[in-house]
Every structure is written in structure tokens, then in C-alpha cells.
Amino acid sequence: MEALVAAVTVFVLAVFIGFEIITKVPPTLHTPLMSGSNAISGVTLIGAIISTRTDNPKLATILGTAAVAFAMVNVVGGYMVTHRMLDMFRNKR
Amino acid sequence: MSGFLIGEGWINLAYLVAAVLFIVGLKGLTHPRTAVRGNLTSAWGMLLAVVATLVANGLDYQWILVGAVIGGLVGGIAAMRVQMTQMPEMVALFNGFGGGASVLVAGAAYMIAVDPHTQMTVSTGLSGMIGAVTLTGSLVAFGKLAGLLPGGQIGFPGMKAFNALVGLGVLGCVGWLTVDPSAQIAYWIIVGASCVLGVTLTIPIGGADMPVVISLLNSYSGLAAAATGFVLMNNVLIIAGSLVGASGIVLTRIMCVAMNRSLGNVLFGSLGPSADGPSADDVYGGKVKSTSPEEVAMLFDTAQRVLVVPGYGLAVAQAQHIVRDLGNVLEERGITVEYGIHPVAGRMPGHMNVLLAEADVPYEKLREMDDINSEIAQIDVCLVVGANDVVNPVARTDPQSPIAGMPIIDVDKARTVVVVKRSLSPGFAGIPNPLFAADNCLMMFGDGKKAITDLVAALKEG
DSSP states (O other): OHHHHHHHHHHHHHHHHHHHHHTTSOGGGHHHHHHHHHHHHTTHHHHHHHTTBTTSOHHHHHHHHHHHHHHHIIIIIHHHHHHHHHHHHHTOO | OOOBSSOHHHHHHHHHHHHHHHHHHHHHTTSHHHHHHHHHHHHHHHHHHHHHHHTBTTBOHHHHHHHHHHHHHHHHHHHHHOOGGGHHHHHHHHHHHHHHHHHHHHHHHHHHOSSOOHHHHHHHHHHHHHHHHHHHHHHHHHHHHTTSSOSSOOOOTTHHHHHHHHHHHHHHHHHHHHHOTTOHHHHHHHHHHHHHHHHHHHTTSOGGGHHHHHHHHHHHHHHHHHHHHHHHTOHHHHHHHHHHHHHHHHHHHHHHHHTTOOHHHHHHOOOOOOSSSOOHHHHHTTTOOBOOHHHHHHHGGGOSEEEEEEOHHHHHTTOHHHHHHHHHHHHHTTOEEEEEEOTTSSSSTTHHHHHHHHTTOOGGGEEEHHHHHTTGGGOSEEEEESOOGGGOTHHHHOTTSTTTTOOOOOGGGSSEEEEEESSSOOOTTOOOOGGGGSTTEEEEESOHHHHHHHHHHHHHHO
8 A cells, every 4th residue: 555655646746747847848849749758658668578577477478578569669769750850940040 | 576686776766767867858848959858868768767677687588679679670660761741640650559568568467466456456457448548549540640541520329328338347347357356357358348449439539630639649658658657566657657648638738729629529529510600602702812823922022021821731732841942032032931830730739840840941930829819910921821720710700600719820810811722622620711702812722832832933933
């Protein structure tokens, strides 16, 4: 129970930080914001890596491997495409 | 957990640093100048979190590598190849992958769990539910945006009741899992039913509402990651997931406000055609003035301030580059050229800004709707390219109209308005636009790209 309360505390505070920061992002950057936050949601990769432990049942490893692939699409694709877009905003002089 | 090469405390500390880097990175996105660095900061945070996870003992590196190479290649190639006009499809697809990953991770974690307690079963159930809805909902959104599925509203009688029933069934299965934690099958029923729910919730939503849907699915993909964080009791997942969840909600709200609709109305309502609104003939009858590129070129002879208002039609016609050329020609004559961007121009939040940035239009020239509306009376020529509903004055004047109260760019208040459009066909809202029949409005009919190309040619000759 104590661990749950601690986790919920972290969750609620992080949501508030999210609201505070995101409301300050100008409309010009909303698309890169979306693809960039998409990359961040690929953090599930961490969970996917953990679920491939060798002492786990084989099926868990298979699920974990698929999850690693899914999350990696998010992480690599998300950060790269965001960078590509932001570069267009930067090169204007 | 045991069996780590370094203490678990150190790993959690690394996760904390990663979470801070995510937050600092997002903060960088609050200005175009700091945005590139912000995105890189966030990417470093991800790398740190991954490396810290990889030091754990007993991981199956072979399989991790297989998954990482496949996913990395797919993501990397997609990111390099995608056209800027296709960004909405790509983000929709990526949201789906995020949701899918959460479903799999929660499923695997539950399989391993020894004697799972209530907190674990509930968060696993929620993770499976949100993740699966995100997965199939995003695939439907992708299909609609990519033109693989019909863009209109699709449904069957009793769909809402069906959704409610399936939703209750899913929650019932979460309860089942809690009462009998050994019932692994309940988890996969949750996932299967939620996959159906993702489709039936998204498929009735029409093409014009896609900016809202993508934003919402973006939020879901974050919430799914956060729910997975609760399954694994992992803080970096909880923090990163909730940041993304909050981000998606903020964007959803902005999009809803920009369309003057409630979220409930977008998700469950339909925009229904206005039954007793004026017909197109009443509005346009004999009052629409057609013009030629040569005439418009002459208009610019006396103009000092020009405002370009692009809509999604500009992107469809791939006219963003030629519009930039037009801007350059006008600026060489000492004319001030600016761009008025409506929040829902394009098919996702901020889409039009990216398209113009791709065409080398400096972001300082892009003006937000409220900002430019206060100065619109000083605009000599307003050039509307491929936009319709977002410049329809009916939103201001007719409380009965389906778009009544929707914030619009008040182009009708500029001295002269030139509308570049294929025909008088209505926009997504399906209603005629009295702007086209206004005294100060000229219609330049034709494909956006060709019309502007002709205009640039006429300017260079004249």
C-alpha cells in the first residue's frame, strides 16, 4: 500500500508538471511536441527489456522481444522525425 | 528484485536523472530556438534509462538485440522517408505501437508475477485496456488519414450501446482478474475486447475531427505507459507516461476549443448537416466574383500588407513551396507578407507550421489567429489558399449554424480577400460560405499550386 501511494504521488505530480510545461509550448511547435512526446512514451522500452529475463517463461521473453521492437519504433522513429522537423525551424535565417 | 550488476538504488537514481532530462527536454520545446537541444536532451534521457536497465543481470541480450534492431530500423527508415504532409499518419501509427508495447509488457509482467496482489491486477488490467484501445484506435486513425479507410463517419445502429457493453465487460474482466489472479485468460480477454473497442470508438469519428483524435490517442499512449509503470512499480515509466498523457490532454483541449466543440461531442456526437440553413444557391446566387491571376497581380501593385491564410487544401496541393516563392516576390517589392495560422489548419495540431517551415518560411512570419485578428483591418490583400470553414464568417454571425461560435480568422474584415479554391464546394462542415459572395472577395478558381504559380508568373511579367 505504501509503495502504491508513493507511485500515485509521483504520477499526480508528474501530470501537473506536464500541464505546466505543455501549456507553454507555442502552436508552431505542436506537431514536433506530439512526435517528441511520442518518443518519450516509448519509455515502455525499459519494461520490455526487463521482461526478457532468461529465468522467465519463454512466452514472456517472446512478448518482451515484440515489445522491445514496438517501443524501439517509437523511440528511434519519434526522436529522429522530431529532430528532422525541428531542424527546419532552426535553419531559417 | 535481485541480481543486478550494480545496486538497484543506483539504477533508480539513473531513472530519476532520465526523468529530469525528459522534463528539461520538453521545456526546451517551448521555443523554436531551444527546441532542437530540448529534443536531444530528451533522447539522452532515454539512452541513460535504457543503459541503466541493461546492466541488470540475467537479461536475454540476444532477444533484446533482435527486437531493438527490427524496431530501430523500422522507426529510423520511417522517420527519414516520411513526407511532412504525412506526419499525422505517422504519429497515429507510432501512438499505436506505443500502446501495443504496453499491452505486451503488462502481459509479460503478469505472466511472471508470483501471487499478484490487487494493485498489480488492477494496473495490469488498465494497462492492457488503455494499450489495446490505443493500438487499434490508432490503426483506424492511421487508415483514415492515409486514405485506406473511408474518412467519413462509419457506424451501425446501437453502436453506442455496444461500446458501453463492451466497456463494462472489460471492467468486469479487470474485476475477475482481481478476484482470481490466476486467471491469465482474463487479461487476454481484456486485451481482445479493448482491441474491438478501439475500433468501434474511433471509426465513427469523421475526418475533420482527426486533430482531436490523434491528440487523444497521443495522451492514451502515455497513460498506457504510466499504467505499465504501475505494473512494474517503475518510476521512470510513471513519470514519462504521465508527461505524455498530460501533453496529449492539453493538445486535445486546444483542438476542441479551436473547433468550438466539447470532447464528448467529438467522440460520441455527430456534426449532422444543418437542416434549415441557407442553401448554397441562396448564399452564392450571382454574387460570386471570379478573378484571374493577372487581376490579382494588379491588386498587389498598391498593397502594403499581405496576409496568407493557408488551409489543408494547400497541403493537399503541395503548394507550400510556391506560396513561399510568392511571398519572396512580394517582399522584393517592399510588401509585408505574413501568414495567419488557424489552430486546426492541417490535420494535426501545428501541422501547417511544419509544412511552412519545410518550405523555408521563417516562423517569425507565422501569426496566431487571435494575434492577427486584431490587426486584420489593416491588411490590404488577404490570400486564402485551400481554407474554408476556418474563415467562414457564419461562425460569428449565425447562432444556428453548425459552426456557430467556432473561432475563425476574420479575413472578411480585410480590405480585399482573394480565395484560391477549386470550386464552391463546402468544407468539412458541409455549409456554404458567405465570404465567397462578399463585396470585398474575389475567387481565383483552380488547383492551389497551379493558381499560385500563374500568379507568380503574372507578377514577374507585370
